[in-house]
Amino acid sequence: MKGVALVTGAGRGLGPILATFLAGQGHKIVITARTFTELHDVAQSLESTGVTVVAIPGDITDPVHRTRLLQQTRAIGGLSLLVNNASDLGEIPRPELALASLQRFRLTLETNLVAPIALIQESLPQLEQSRGLVVNISSDASQGGYEHWGIYGSSKAALDLASKTLAAELKPRHISVVSVDPGDMRTRMHQDAFPGEDISDRPLPEVTLPFWAWLVSQNPERITGMRYHAQGTLWEIPA
Amino acid sequence: MMSTPEDDTHHAFTDLPWLLEPGDLLVVNESATLPASLSATCRIGKIRLNLSTRFADDLWLAEPRWSPSRPGPLPLDLNEILQIGDAKAILLQQYPGIPRLWFTHFDTPASVLMAKHGEPIHYSYAPAYPMSDYQTLFSHFPGSAEMPSAARPITPHVRDTLRERGIGIVGVILHTGVSSLEIEDDTVEQQALYPEIFRVPEATANAVNATHARGGRVIAVGTTVVRALETAWTPNGVRACSGATGLYIHPGTTVNVIDGLLTGLHDPVTSHLAMLSAIAGLGRVKRAYAEAIRNKYLWHEFGDSHLLWRQIAN
Numbered sequence: 001m002k003g004v005a006l007v008t009g010a011g012r013g014l015g016p017i018l019a020t021f022l023a024g025q026g027h028k029i030v031i032t033a034r035t036f037t038e039l040h041d042v043a044q045s046l047e048s049t050g051v052t053v054v055a056i057p058g059d060i061t062d063p064v065h066r067t068r069l070l071q072q073t074r075a076i077g078g079l080s081l082l083v084n085n086a087s088d089l090g091e092i093p094r095p096e097l098a099l100a101s102l103q104r105f106r107l108t109l110e111t112n113l114v115a116p117i118a119l120i121q122e123s124l125p126q127l128e129q130s131r132g133l134v135v136n137i138s139s140d141a142s143q144g145g146y147e148h149w150g151i152y153g154s155s156k157a158a159l160d161l162a163s164k165t166l167a168a169e170l171k172p173r174h175i176s177v178v179s180v181d182p183g184d185m186r187t188r189m190h191q192d193a194f195p196g197e198d199i200s201d202r203p204l205p206e207v208t209l210p211f212w213a214w215l216v217s218q219n220p221e222r223i224t225g226m227r228y229h230a231q232g233t234l235w236e237i238p239a
Numbered sequence: 240m241m242s243t244p245e246d247d248t249h250h251a252f253t254d255l256p257w258l259l260e261p262g263d264l265l266v267v268n269e270s271a272t273l274p275a276s277l278s279a280t281c282r283i284g285k286i287r288l289n290l291s292t293r294f295a296d297d298l299w300l301a302e303p304r305w306s307p308s309r310p311g312p313l314p315l316d317l318n319e320i321l322q323i324g325d326a327k328a329i330l331l332q333q334y335p336g337i338p339r340l341w342f343t344h345f346d347t348p349a350s351v352l353m354a355k356h357g358e359p360i361h362y363s364y365a366p367a368y369p370m371s372d373y374q375t376l377f378s379h380f381p382g383s384a385e386m387p388s389a390a391r392p393i394t395p396h397v398r399d400t401l402r403e404r405g406i407g408i409v410g411v412i413l414h415t416g417v418s419s420l421e422i423e424d425d426t427v428e429q430q431a432l433y434p435e436i437f438r439v440p441e442a443t444a445n446a447v448n449a450t451h452a453r454g455g456r457v458i459a460v461g462t463t464v465v466r467a468l469e470t471a472w473t474p475n476g477v478r479a480c481s482g483a484t485g486l487y488i489h490p491g492t493t494v495n496v497i498d499g500l501l502t503g504l505h506d507p508v509t510s511h512l513a514m515l516s517a518i519a520g521l522g523r524v525k526r527a528y529a530e531a532i533r534n535k536y537l538w539h540e541f542g543d544s545h546l547l548w549r550q551i552a553n
């Protein structure tokens with residue numbers, strides 16, 4: 001009944017939580033992450049739900065890896081939900097933009113901006129077939145202008161704009177695109193962003209489950225082009 | 240009972256049209272109540288599954304209980320399978336911050352299960368009445384787990400009298416989830432609130448804004464209506480709006496839209512009561528509730544009504 005979901009960055013943090021939730025609802029799942037051991041553990045836990053799970057470790061900036069992922073989604077029924085969740089924080093500690101390594105910046109852009117768009121481009125035939133939904137994971141850093149957040153923030157700001165543009169461009173093909181700011185969560189990435197700080201006051205990524213339950217239950221074409229705050233108080237369906 | 244900044248006065252519900260002024264506007268919740276309580280069996284025996292919040296026909300937030308009068312917690316596992324008639328439901332995850340509620344996935348549309356096996360959700364303080372007793376004159380759109388009950392005493396006669404007096408009635412939709420009164424947290428600040436599906440139609444937004452422009456008052460019929468209207472508020476007035484709202488109105492929240500609230504009497508330490516305090520101030524709510532207790536008012540959805548005016552008149 002349910003379609004095929006591809007979740008990137010599924011090794012830790014938000015990714016496995018979302019993949020597990022989707023699997024529980026009967027989605028077939030393709031997951032990927034760079035760290036083999038983490039991905040393997042997530043895949044084992046997902047398989048216990050009885051759904052089809054394909055786990056392929058690799059880097060989404062690698063075109064060969066992307067091709068493999070999308071061959072798998074096609075093989076198990078065709079992609080209907082693409083969650084571009086894998087993200088690169090960039091240099092740690094986070095530098096000022098004026099002093100940042102441009103070479104490292106390019107790598108962040110490759111992971112956070114170019115690779116998600118590449119995955120969308122390459123999965124268009126499958127998404128068109130399924131009238132599918134693309135979810136690009138964003139961040140409040142994309143709008144904040146916070147000091148030391150320029151690298152990550154600008155990559156996510158660009159991804160937000162890409163989401164909105166793609167939503168407009170792909171509407172005639174019934175492919176929908178939304179951007180989701182999950183909010184602060186107690187994840188490894190968040191800890192990396194605040195090295196040495198106590199982040200135990202941040203909620204676990206499970207805090208976003210109500211939002212995902214809501215989002216995947218919507219008609220994608222009614223919400224395309226929206227940007228949501230998963231921990232916000234209003235998830236609106238535009239008129 | 241009607242509470243103003245000055246005092247609390249006692250009235251029959253049929254006095255309502257004369258407690259309001261021509262030009263005032265009542266906003267009612269047009270959500271109808273579902274037979275959302277299902278009997279289920281599972282590893283630990285026979286239990287009750289109260290459906291709370293619909294995400295999709297096969298995905299709900301639901302509360303497993305021992306029985307209508309006996310809440311959990313139940314010793315349930317992740318991915319626990321529940322049998323409901325011939326259908327199966329699986330408990331996927333607990334709601335973050337509200338562990339008694341589970342995201343529940345059904346292999347059969349829950350609407351089918353409710354039609355076949357459902358009965359109204361009820362608690363220890365009242366028996367299960369026929370389903371029709373859980374609807375109001377304005378129950379047009381099925382979706383609520385528990386009756387949005389504030390409009391229940393509005394009979395056709397009261398409605399017609401209101402209209403003849405020049406008091407408007409318009410609707411919003413907000414599908415209520417379970418309240419499960421007996422296991423609320425100790426303080427309102429601790430309470431996690433789950434979102435509810437709502438819609439403020441264009442015509443209602445316009446009517447609210449026109450009422451305020453004329454100097455009339457907007458009276459929410461029920462706390463659900465407050466939640467919907469305040470969610471739809473902007474500095475330029477109320478706008479048409481739909482989706483899911485998690486807005487929690489508690490002391491310290493500014494109430495922007497409504498001038499009055501017609502509601503029932505709520506248990507202490509509920510989110511409803513927190514909202515009342517945001518509207519009228521804690522002191523005035525305490526005064527009114529002491530008065531209600533002295534006069535043996537009846538609580539809950541089949542009880543008495545309370546018209547509360549806002550703390551600061553605009």
